[in-house]
Amino acid sequence: MNLIIDLTKILFIFTLTMGVFAPILGWVERKQSALMQDRIGANRADIFGFTLIGLFHPLADAIKLITKEDFIPQGANKIMHTIAPFISLVPPLIAFAVIPFGGEYIINGRKISLVIADLDVGLLYIFAFASLAIYGPVIAGWASNNNWSLLGALRASAQMISYEVAMGLTVIGVFMVYGSLKLTEIGAGQEEFFKWGIFLQPLGFFMFLTSALAENKRIPFDVAEGESEIVAGYFLEYSGMKFIMFYMAEYIEIITISGIVTTLFFGGWHIPFISTNALISFFSLLLGDTLANIITMIIHIGVFFTKVIFFIWLQMTIRWTVPRFRYDQIMKLGWKILLPLSLLNILVTGIVILLT
Amino acid sequence: MAIGILKIKRKGKMTFWERIYIPEILRGIAITSCHFFINLLGFIPHILFNNERKIFTLYYPEERVKYPDAYRGRPVLVLGDNGVEKCVACGLCEKMCPALCISIQPGETKLSKERYPEGFTIDQARCIVCGFCEEVCPKEAILMSQDIEIANYNRKEILYKKEDLLVPEKDLRMRQGFVRGAFARWKY
Amino acid sequence: MEILAFYILGVGAVVTAIVTVIHRNPVASALHLILTMVFLAGIFVLLNAHFMAVIQIMVYAGAIMVLFVFVIMLLNLQGEKWPPMTWKKLLVSFIGILLVGYCVIKIPGIFKGSILPMATQVTEDFGTTKVVGRRLFTDFLLPFEVTSILLLSAIIGAVILAKMKINKG
The missing domain is CATH 1.20.120.1200 (NADH-ubiquinone/plastoquinone oxidoreductase chain 6, subunit NuoJ)
Incomplete structure (x- = not known):
């Protein structure tokens, strides 16, 4: 029974990220940028004349990219060139395992916790796999046998290593406030509205979002791709299915970042001012305990993913608003601003915890 | 309109507020997301008050932009009102063409103009749309049209023969007027 | 499993x-x-x-x-190429393989009679972050701090090396 529940949860997250979010985010990116720039955006792909505001474009793109020639340049290392997209796709996907998308519910006398793996190390697990994500770009850049690719890989890895340090230190304040590394406990600690991470760790939120964006190598920090400088960076020599996999990795990482930010700073699955107990007792008056738990569960999942969608929107907006940093500016921001500020954040948080 | 030089004052140093960077980013995001939401919900005032929407995109093959008269599309031969092309096969355009894309085979005719082009081909794949042929033509027989859709699947079809080039004069009135006005200044 | x-x-x-x-x-x-x-x-x-x-x-x-x-x-x-084999190298590697093989054969013999201490006192929260952190900051505080000072000096050394201007001529 437990196995079935676990498999259901894995399947749910997997279909939601790989099947729903990742393809649709490509369309969202095009459409949102169009709306932000007073354009219309993709709307031509149609099936029997129905365009459905361009929602068939991901399908069309997928078909196009799958049927494209899979090109491996001369002198490239074939094995590495092939496994690099997989290496970059897997870590953000696995990292979603420890993010809780709901609380704990009692259904038919069985306790169901809506997280795939409630690890004791919690967020450190995410950082561990985020650090493994570096190998995707690095191997891709090296195996392509192209100077631009190697430059892109160099930039990507230098950037990711430096921001990993800052990202790790910014969330230590959150650990200190909630007294746990477990994301479920951090989420459960934010039931009251004014105990959300954004109120207790406002600086931590901005710094975490910044370094997470830098980890993801999206536009304000996209020197690793930098199409105006180094053509396309580490995935210059990729085409077809492998190319789309780098994009999928990027989109899944957006979702993962949104999930982490929601759990750490925006109350996870909680609705502001309405506690879980109040919700369950309200519904159980009408429908009985089990049904009330199920309905609460569904509402909480909905709330969590609404917040996730909001942060996806925010990341997209940032990506289409802010121009690209120079490389030295990125390094300066990472090492000289975010690192000391996060240390200061830890210090201040420690003093406040000590005094109260 | 007189052309002046606009001097833009650039601040040498950013203020502290700008150097924190986050408020300025938030301001930028506010502007772009304003556009986003106005466009996202833009159909409501569009329906209610019949406002014009802010979107500039045209659905290209269905809607087209009206080009200005000065616009140079592919060169065409003018078919006079009497059903005969105006060209007298003098060869000036052939000489003038920097891309060497025009070739003319002249022939004799009983008409008053005595010469006419038996064959007139423009290799549109080579044409650089400079408009020199139009400028040099003494008879206003070759004009730049507004047609820009010259894409094709093979090079044979893009080599325009005389039949492909002939366009009735009444379709080219605007361009004719523009050319007369433009070249009148130089008193040819 | x-x-x-x-x-x-x-x-x-x-x-x-x-x-x-x-x-x-x-x-x-x-x-x-x-x-x-x-x-x-x-x-x-x-x-x-x-x-x-x-x-x-x-x-x-x-x-x-x-x-x-x-x-x-x-x-x-x-990719490295294998260096050419000489008689001397062959002899050395042969002896090396013999020695390693001897060790491998002898290892079970060492543990044969002895009863290895089993980890019986493992508590419920063994290996959790909390326990590791507590041990690190109470029992092993001095080694921990010494290590961190070592790392700090390594960082400073790296910065100095990176900042050093190379004099030409």
């Missing part, structure tokens, strides 16, 4: 380690070393030491090996 996982991870770790040594392409060697690290982390997980496992991946596989891989990539080392 646990035994099976242990054998998979253990064999994986040994095989990748061997490949690291004998592979001709240095980049492939480095990547196999990363795999070894990941397998070792898996063994740590089996030992209920999740914190150690995660730190293993984060520090060794994620941070240190990236630098290794980078140095190798930027040096653009090509």
Whole structure:
């Protein structure tokens, strides 16, 4: 029974990220940028004349990219060139395992916790796999046998290593406030509205979002791709299915970042001012305990993913608003601003915890 | 309109507020997301008050932009009102063409103009749309049209023969007027 | 189940380690070393030491090996060729194999009679972050701080080396 529940949860997250979010985010990116720039955006792909505001474009793109020639340049290392997209796709996907998308519910006398793996190390697990994500770009850049690719890989890895340090230190304040590394406990600690991470760790939120964006190598920090400088960076020599996999990795990482930010700073699955107990007792008056738990569960999942969608929107907006940093500016921001500020954040948080 | 030089004052140093960077980013995001939401919900005032929407995109093959008269599309031969092309096969355009894309085979005719082009081909794949042929033509027989859709699947079809080039004069009135006005200044 | 996982991870770790040594392409060697690290982390997980496992991946596989891989990539080392065999080398390697084989044969004999101390006093919260942290900051405070000072001095040394202007002429 437990196995079935676990498999259901894995399947749910997997279909939601790989099947729903990742393809649709490509369309969202095009459409949102169009709306932000007073354009219309993709709307031509149609099936029997129905365009459905361009929602068939991901399908069309997928078909196009799958049927494209899979090109491996001369002198490239074939094995590495092939496994690099997989290496970059897997870590953000696995990292979603420890993010809780709901609380704990009692259904038919069985306790169901809506997280795939409630690890004791919690967020450190995410950082561990985020650090493994570096190998995707690095191997891709090296195996392509192209100077631009190697430059892109160099930039990507230098950037990711430096921001990993800052990202790790910014969330230590959150650990200190909630007294746990477990994301479920951090989420459960934010039931009251004014105990959300954004109120207790406002600086931590901005710094975490910044370094997470830098980890993801999206536009304000996209020197690793930098199409105006180094053509396309580490995935210059990729085409077809492998190319789309780098994009999928990027989109899944957006979702993962949104999930982490929601759990750490925006109350996870909680609705502001309405506690879980109040919700369950309200519904159980009408429908009985089990049904009330199920309905609460569904509402909480909905709330969590609404917040996730909001942060996806925010990341997209940032990506289409802010121009690209120079490389030295990125390094300066990472090492000289975010690192000391996060240390200061830890210090201040420690003093406040000590005094109260 | 007189052309002046606009001097833009650039601040040498950013203020502290700008150097924190986050408020300025938030301001930028506010502007772009304003556009986003106005466009996202833009159909409501569009329906209610019949406002014009802010979107500039045209659905290209269905809607087209009206080009200005000065616009140079592919060169065409003018078919006079009497059903005969105006060209007298003098060869000036052939000489003038920097891309060497025009070739003319002249022939004799009983008409008053005595010469006419038996064959007139423009290799549109080579044409650089400079408009020199139009400028040099003494008879206003070759004009730049507004047609820009010259894409094709093979090079044979893009080599325009005389039949492909002939366009009735009444379709080219605007361009004719523009050319007369433009070249009148130089008193040819 | 646990035994099976242990054998998979253990064999994986040994095989990748061997490949690291004998592979001709240095980049492939480095990547196999990363795999070894990941397998070792898996063994740590089996030992209920999740914190150690995660730190293993984060520090060794994620941070240190990236630098290794980078140095190798930027040096653009090509695949090594086997050096020509001479009689002397053959003799040396033969003796080496004999010695290692002797050791391998002798190892079971050492442990044969003795009863290994079993980890019986494992508490419920063994290997959790809290326990590890507490031990680190009470019993092993001095070594911990000494290590951090060592790392700090290493960082400062690196900065000084990087900042040093090379005098020409």
